[in-house]
Amino acid sequence: MVITVLSMLERRPQPSRAMLILAPLIAVVLSVLVSSVLLLILKKPLGTTLYAFFIEPFESFYSISEIFLKFGPLLLIAQALAVGFRAKVWNIGAEGQMIIGAIAASAVPVYFVDNSSFWLLPAMMVLGALGGMFWAGIAAFLKTRFNANEILVTLMLSSVALQLLYFLLLGPWKDPMGFNFPQTVMFQDAALFEPLFSGVRLNSSIFIPLLFTVGIWLLMEKTFGGFKLVVGGLAPQAAAYAGFSAKRSVWISLLIAGFAAGLAGMSEVAGPIGQLQRSVTSGYGYAGIIVAYLGGLNPIGIVFAAFFLSVLHIGGDIALVTASLPISAVHVFQGLLLIFYLSVHTFVNYRFKSPRTAEQSHRT
Numbered sequence: 389m390v391i392t393v394l395s396m397l398e399r400r401p402q403p404s405r406a407m408l409i410l411a412p413l414i415a416v417v418l419s420v421l422v423s424s425v426l427l428l429i430l431k432k433p434l435g436t437t438l439y440a441f442f443i444e445p446f447e448s449f450y451s452i453s454e455i456f457l458k459f460g461p462l463l464l465i466a467q468a469l470a471v472g473f474r475a476k477v478w479n480i481g482a483e484g485q486m487i488i489g490a491i492a493a494s495a496v497p498v499y500f501v502d503n504s505s506f507w508l509l510p511a512m513m514v515l516g517a518l519g520g521m522f523w524a525g526i527a528a529f530l531k532t533r534f535n536a537n538e539i540l541v542t543l544m545l546s547s548v549a550l551q552l553l554y555f556l557l558l559g560p561w562k563d564p565m566g567f568n569f570p571q572t573v574m575f576q577d578a579a580l581f582e583p584l585f586s587g588v589r590l591n592s593s594i595f596i597p598l599l600f601t602v603g604i605w606l607l608m609e610k611t612f613g614g615f616k617l618v619v620g621g622l623a624p625q626a627a628a629y630a631g632f633s634a635k636r637s638v639w640i641s642l643l644i645a646g647f648a649a650g651l652a653g654m655s656e657v658a659g660p661i662g663q664l665q666r667s668v669t670s671g672y673g674y675a676g677i678i679v680a681y682l683g684g685l686n687p688i689g690i691v692f693a694a695f696f697l698s699v700l701h702i703g704g705d706i707a708l709v710t711a712s713l714p715i716s717a718v719h720v721f722q723g724l725l726l727i728f729y730l731s732v733h734t735f736v737n738y739r740f741k742s743p744r745t746a747e748q749s750h751r752t
Contacts, residue, residue, distance in 0.1 A: 397738040407736045412682050412693065415729035423721050427713075437711040441703035444710070451702055453588040457660055458698035461486075461652040464597035465676030466694055467604045468648030470685040472641035474608070474618050479642055481527065481542025482649040483673025484549035485520040489650025490657045491553060492519025494572060494664040497579040498561055504578040512579060512654055520650020521643050523549060528642040532635040538642070546673070557666060572664040581659050593655040600648060605687040617641065649673060675701075678726045681733075697722070 420438075427434050445451045465482050472479045493516035496508060523545060530536035556562075557570035566573075581591035608614040617637050652672060657664050679697050683690030704718035 396740055397734070398741045400737055400739050403736050404739070407732070408684060411729060411732045411736060412684065412689070414732045415682065415725055416696070418728045418732075419721055419724040422724055423717075426717075426720070432711055432713060437707050437713060440707035440710045440713075441700065444706045445699050445702040449585075450588055451706070453585065453590040454702050455695070455698045456594055457590050458701045459694055460594045460597045461655060461670075461672045462676055462679050462697055463691060463694040464600055464648045464652045464655075465645075465672055466679035466683065466690050467597070467601050467687060468645040469676050470680040470683070470687070470690060471604060471608065471617070471644050473680060474685050475637045475641045477531075477638050477641040478539045479524070479527070479542050479645045480539050480677065481524070481546045481673070482645060482676050483669050483671070484542070484546030485523045485646045485649035486653040486656075486669050486673050487546070487549040487553050488523040488653070489516040489520035489646075490653030490664060490668045491549075491556065492516055492650065493654035494561070494575075494657050497575040498572050498664075501573060501576065504576060506578070508576075508578040509581070509658060512658055513651065516650045516654025517647045518650065520646035520648070520653065522646070524642040524646025524649070525639075528639045531638050531642075538638070553664075553666065553668070557664065561664065563663075570666050574663050575658065579658055580662060581655070589660040591659045593659045596651055596655060600651075601687055601691060608687065675722060678722050682725060682729055684733075697725075 424434055424438070427437055445455055465486070469479055469482055493512040496512045496515060497503075500508070524542075527536075527538050527541045527545060530541050531538045554570070557572065561572045563569070563571055563573045581593045583589065583591050584594070608618075617640055619637075653668060656668050656670075661668065675697060679690060679693045682697070683693035700718065700721060704713070704715070704721075707713040707717070708715060
């Protein structure tokens with residue numbers, strides 16, 4: 389069936405700008421429609437559920453602040469992943485890079501519990517970024533040295549990072565006064581970002597992804613380095629002929645992703661969590677892949693996609709209570725978004741054949 393559908397398509401003379409804009413919107417509409425059918429099958433109140441997902445997150449200042457709290461890490465990770473995806477470097481391990489960044493950053497307040505220096509938070513930021521870059525660098529080395537598949541390597545490294553996290557939280561870093569919970573001690577105030585408003589968890593770490601977005605936009609849209617990065621991944625032979633390095637594209641793409649994921653992990657432990665826990669990532673590393681594609685791998689589009697998925701996260705939490713919806717429903721919606729977007733995005737570069745062209749192809 390898939391082969392039959394593909395045979396009905398032909399490449400467009402040039403990509404469709406209209407479909408490039410409409411693809412995310414169509415994917416959202418289709419996801420909502422299919423999810424509605426699933427809700428009816430589960431006998432869940434459709435109106436109440438949709439209201440909880442898309443309206444209730446904006447009904448209080450606290451829930452709006454929670455949207456932006458989710459928005460920060462999603463935006464940071466998605467922007468970095470999109471750089472690699474545009475260069476055909478398939479980093480699926482942002483989750484593991486985020487964990488290692490969180491671990492590296494947590495080492496400072498864990499080993500300097502009584503320290504209240506101004507440099508505590510900057511040191512955590514540096515270590516968090518370096519930790520994520522180191523973890524991504526392992527995949528870059530294996531890819532460029534042994535041609536290892538970066539999808540498998542980054543995915544397996546995420547599992548290794550998770551086991552390392554469990555070891556630390558159940559062993560040397562476990563809080564002796566934590567009632568046997570797998571977590572570190574609570575971090576001191578000097579190791580935490582300042583809240584932006586009283587009574588909410590949103591903090592000054594939100595400025596990191598915003599500044600990072602500006603930097604990525606300048607890199608990819610306004611510099612020759614960004615052009616070389618994309619060409620090095622898309623056409624390695626042509627890039628080598630032009631003097632661009634395909635291996636360098638791999639290294640830069642993965643290190644940028646590790647840098648961003650490490651900072652995202654650091655922002656979580658120094659922000660809303662305030663300590664290192666097993667749930668430090670909240671699935672941001674995998675959700676960032678959906679955000680990157682839903683935003684069309686474009687820095688501006690990713691901002692809107694990250695905000696939409698953040699609303700979906702908070703709405704899902706609300707729907708758990710108001711509509712008795714299982715948490716897996718949010719994950720199903722995210723998966724549908726990615727599937728429908730990738731399907732619809734096909735029509736950016738392809739279109740259905742005209743009847744005359746289809747008849748000629750059939751005769752051939």
